[in-house]
Amino acid sequence: MTPSYYLLLSALLFTIGAVGVLVRRNAIVVFMCVELMLNAVNLTLVTFARINGTLSGQVMAFFVMVVAAAEVVVGLAIIMSIFRTRRTASVDDANLLKY
Amino acid sequence: MTGISVPGTNLAMEVQQASGAAGAAWLLLVLPALGAAVLLIGGRRTDKWGHLLGSGTVIAAFVYGLFLFLGTTSLAEDQRVRDLHLFDWMPVNALDVEFGLRIDPLSLTFVLLITGVGALIHIYSIGYMADDRDRRRFFAYLNLFVSAMLLLVLGNGFVTLYFGWEGVGLASFLLIGWYQGKDFAATAAKKAFLMNRVGDVGLALAIFLMFKTMGSTQYDVVFAQIGNQSTATVVAIGLLLLLGACGKSGQFPLQAWLPDAMAGPTPVSALIHAATMVTAGVYLIARCAPIYSLPQAADARLAVMVIGAVTLLIGCVIGCAYDDFKKVLAYSTVSQIGYMILAVGLGPAGYAFGILHLLTHGFFKAGLFLGAGSVMHGMNDEGDIRRMGGLARKMPVTFITWTLGYLALIGFPFLSGYFSKDAIIAAAFSEPGNRGWVFGGIALLGAGLTAFYMTRLLILVFLGKPRWKDLKSEDGRDYHPHEAPATMTIPMIVLAVGSVFAGLVLSGMLPEWLTPSIGPLVEAHGPLSHGMIAVLTVAISALGAGLAFLLFGRGEQPVTRPRRVSFPVRAARADLYGNHLNEALFARPGTWLTRALVYIDNRGVDGLVNGIAASLGGSSGRLRRMQTGFVRSYALSMLGGSILVIAALLMVRFG
Amino acid sequence: MSALLLAQDAAATVTTGEAIAFWILGPLALAGGLGMIFARNAVHSALFLVLTMLSLGVIYLVQQAPFLGFVQIIVYTGAIMMLFLFVLMLVGRDSSDSVVEVLRGQRLWAGVLGVGLAVLIVGAVARSLTDVRPVGLSGDEANGGRGNVANIGDKIFTDYLFPFELTSALLITAAIGAMVLGYVDRHQRGKKTQKETVEARFRGEHDRPSPLPGPGVFATSNSVATPALLPDGSVAPESLSRLIEATAAEKLDSEREAVAGALPGPDARALAPGKEDLP
Known part of the structure; x- marks a missing residue:
């Protein structure tokens, strides 16, 4: 076994997250899938930090976490306000902007 | 200028520089042009004296022309061809078009005809147009007409000639459409203008071809170099010039506009038919004698003869069937111009006779038209000869002058037509081989037919019972035929005198006088002697006239034209289907072509454009459906795109 | 020199303990991810995600990133995921997805593209990292x-x-x-409190100090189209809403007049009751 396995794991998690975004309709679950993708990327960064022998990857993963936190806050606020007006959290119901 | 010898002829083209009195030859052009300008710019202020000014300028031009003519006759024969350089008109690199005048016997002959007959017609118009409130404008147009025609015959290059050519076309358009409020007049004017354009294209192409092959459009250069050109070029130029002549002179197949041009006032008809417009074609071919006389141009000359012969027959035949006074005369002109074209087509043996016939025809045809105008003037502008009859007593002067013109036209012995027409017939017979018989026979037949329809006209108008007594004119008035005022009768008398004596006086002198311009007259002798031909012609003319007497001189003539008539008459009434032919050959295919082009444009070009637009619109409409508004489907396509990008990157990386 | 190479080899290889940890935590993380996308209930999804994140946190620890590992566990799993659960509770935990997929082919294509993406990335990683020797931290x-x-x-x-x-x-x-x-501003559309409204009424800012009378209540009807009656039995016009169709109001005219006693009573000699007597 080599550290590459972590990368493979990360790839699989990223894919699962991507597919989740595509198939789930609850906006909050969609958000969670995005979080999963971000985590997969973090795993990649950590693994590369190990492979390269430098901490920059870990620092980058740290920044990713910060940005993810900010994103979650704003995203959940948006979901809340949409829910307040439309009484739904389904991404399919917000489809007014179309042909 | 150097002496130029043209192959095929012995033309000594010694071109002198004009000086002295001839140096002011531009006055000829400028006088009528000035008259036209003053009358047109001056407007209504010149109404009172406009007709006097208009007539005065032309008379002055005639006097000056006469002066010039006398001055030229006193010169030695090799000095009679003179050029007057006025200014460089279009100095463009290789093309140097000079605006100059050529004063030679040919142009002077025409100048005298144009200004002389023109002046008489001007004087006549003073009386004829007295009731027209726009008489001043009429005289302006007449002056313009005369000026353009003078430019046409005086120019010393083809471009100058073309300038005058187009000016004549413009003036004829304005004058034929004088009664512009009436549909038929407007249509006739347009028809004349358009059919003239067809001929003008031929002339323009001929000029282009000259410039292309010889680098100049001046007469002296062109005539000097034409002998060095290939046969094809010479024939092409000859045929294109012929097309131009056909358009202007109303020759087959472009003859249809000439009878329609009768829609204009009668003096205009007289001017067009006798002095100005239709003679331009004859002048063009005579002026281009150095081209047509070349052995290479034999085919072109044959074409000229064929056109002339066909036209003279057509004119005669149709002339027999018409009941409109002026239209019969118009077709008479068509056939007489056919004679002239036939004559100039005969080459050196015929140029002089063509010009001679042109001059005599100018006299008697002008007289005939003015007489017709006088009759119609007295008959409430009625033109239908079936509603006339027995007018000889009411209009003695008109009758006598008209009859003199009539006798001259049918070639009554020792009147002017006798000399000119017989000479042409004789020259036609003298063509070698079968041609002589064919063309001579046609010319002879034409003489008989001419006598027939002219006699018919004479009988129906002036003799017989006064059919007009029981009729009213279209506007409900009774007919009160009366003799015309002196301004009208005097020109008629002058012209009648001319038609009696012109042939006698001119036939001897003219060939010799014209030699410096068109070469010496080649005496040709055919199988028949001249005396025999003269007898034959007179006999056939007498036969035609007698036949007409038999048919129309006795018994009642119906007031309306008979409906049930034989095929030849029907065909002749329909202009021998000339209009139908033009319609079928040119107008219809043109319409079809236009329709096809419209169809192609609508379906093809527009269809392509619209089709692209429609397909884009349609596909956009379908693509639009992809914008479902569902975030997840967008995300799906984003993922698909990302995969494509990643795949592309990996292919580049690991490829 | 050889010591450095040795050290690199040591860094390149993975200890048995780490391998065991990976083979436990990796499948756990994958199971969490799959569970998250397959769970019908959003709360279950969140909990599955917590499982994945915890596994990842431990993997960070194993991968010599203790700081990130703890941040992952404390901040991500502890704070962010709790925020998710909190919002889920606000929105309503029973708002589970319906089974029916409305977008045609969405699941199929999502699966196909997901597999394609995984194959691409795995292939690329496997191919590019075969010769890489990890340096170690x-x-x-x-x-x-x-x-x-x-x-x-x-x-x-x-x-x-x-x-x-x-x-x-x-x-x-x-x-x-x-x-x-x-933030939701409760006073944003100029809504007055009850007290302010009453004061405004008595200041004369409204047409009348009291509210409009409510609709009447009859035995046959209690709709808003039913007029209220004044003490004298007449109809209170204010009680008829202008929003209700005029025809409905007109229909009641006769009824109203009957109630007000404006119509003549039934004729004593009549054999049958008059039309207006019918309700």
Whole structure:
């Protein structure tokens, strides 16, 4: 076994997250899938930090976490306000902007 | 200028520089042009004296022309061809078009005809147009007409000639459409203008071809170099010039506009038919004698003869069937111009006779038209000869002058037509081989037919019972035929005198006088002697006239034209289907072509454009459906795109 | 020289303990991910995600990233996921997805593209990292010397100071944004309190000091179209809403008149009751 396995794991998690975004309709679950993708990327960064022998990857993963936190806050606020007006959290119901 | 010898002829083209009195030859052009300008710019202020000014300028031009003519006759024969350089008109690199005048016997002959007959017609118009409130404008147009025609015959290059050519076309358009409020007049004017354009294209192409092959459009250069050109070029130029002549002179197949041009006032008809417009074609071919006389141009000359012969027959035949006074005369002109074209087509043996016939025809045809105008003037502008009859007593002067013109036209012995027409017939017979018989026979037949329809006209108008007594004119008035005022009768008398004596006086002198311009007259002798031909012609003319007497001189003539008539008459009434032919050959295919082009444009070009637009619109409409508004489907396509990008990157990386 | 190579070999290989940890935690993380996308209930999804994140946190620890590992567990799993659950509870935990997929082919294509993406990335990683020898984090720059946390702090406050300060701005902005989005102004449309309304009525800002009379209640009807009656039996016009169709009001005219006694009573001699007597 080599550290590459972590990368493979990360790839699989990223894919699962991507597919989740595509198939789930609850906006909050969609958000969670995005979080999963971000985590997969973090795993990649950590693994590369190990492979390269430098901490920059870990620092980058740290920044990713910060940005993810900010994103979650704003995203959940948006979901809340949409829910307040439309009484739904389904991404399919917000489809007014179309042909 | 150097002496130029043209192959095929012995033309000594010694071109002198004009000086002295001839140096002011531009006055000829400028006088009528000035008259036209003053009358047109001056407007209504010149109404009172406009007709006097208009007539005065032309008379002055005639006097000056006469002066010039006398001055030229006193010169030695090799000095009679003179050029007057006025200014460089279009100095463009290789093309140097000079605006100059050529004063030679040919142009002077025409100048005298144009200004002389023109002046008489001007004087006549003073009386004829007295009731027209726009008489001043009429005289302006007449002056313009005369000026353009003078430019046409005086120019010393083809471009100058073309300038005058187009000016004549413009003036004829304005004058034929004088009664512009009436549909038929407007249509006739347009028809004349358009059919003239067809001929003008031929002339323009001929000029282009000259410039292309010889680098100049001046007469002296062109005539000097034409002998060095290939046969094809010479024939092409000859045929294109012929097309131009056909358009202007109303020759087959472009003859249809000439009878329609009768829609204009009668003096205009007289001017067009006798002095100005239709003679331009004859002048063009005579002026281009150095081209047509070349052995290479034999085919072109044959074409000229064929056109002339066909036209003279057509004119005669149709002339027999018409009941409109002026239209019969118009077709008479068509056939007489056919004679002239036939004559100039005969080459050196015929140029002089063509010009001679042109001059005599100018006299008697002008007289005939003015007489017709006088009759119609007295008959409430009625033109239908079936509603006339027995007018000889009411209009003695008109009758006598008209009859003199009539006798001259049918070639009554020792009147002017006798000399000119017989000479042409004789020259036609003298063509070698079968041609002589064919063309001579046609010319002879034409003489008989001419006598027939002219006699018919004479009988129906002036003799017989006064059919007009029981009729009213279209506007409900009774007919009160009366003799015309002196301004009208005097020109008629002058012209009648001319038609009696012109042939006698001119036939001897003219060939010799014209030699410096068109070469010496080649005496040709055919199988028949001249005396025999003269007898034959007179006999056939007498036969035609007698036949007409038999048919129309006795018994009642119906007031309306008979409906049930034989095929030849029907065909002749329909202009021998000339209009139908033009319609079928040119107008219809043109319409079809236009329709096809419209169809192609609508379906093809527009269809392509619209089709692209429609397909884009349609596909956009379908693509639009992809914008479902569902975030997840967008995300799906984003993922698909990302995969494509990643795949592309990996292919580049690991490829 | 050979010692360095040896050290590299040591870094390149993975210890048995780490391998065991990976083979336990990796499948756990994958199972969490799959569970998250397959769970019908959003709360279950969140809990499955917590499982994945915890596994990842431990994997970070195993991968010599103790600081990140703890941040993952405390901040991500502890704070962010709890925020998710909190919002889920607000929105309603029973708002589970319906089974029916409305977008045609969405699941099929999502699966196909997902497999394609996985194959692409796995293939690329496997191919590009075959010859790579990991350096390991034992150097002074990394986890050697003062240790992982101190070195990361060093990096953040030296090399990455400016991005770090930017993240503070980002966080502030996010917080304010969340507040703006979440704040609901209850007085935003000029709504007055009951007390203010009463005072305004008596100040004469309204047409009448009292509210309009409510609709009447009859035995046959209690709709808003039913007029209220004044004490004298007549109809109170104010009780008829203008929004209700005029025809409905007109229909009641006769009824109203009958109630008001405006219509003549039934004729004593009549054999049958008059039309107007019928309700």
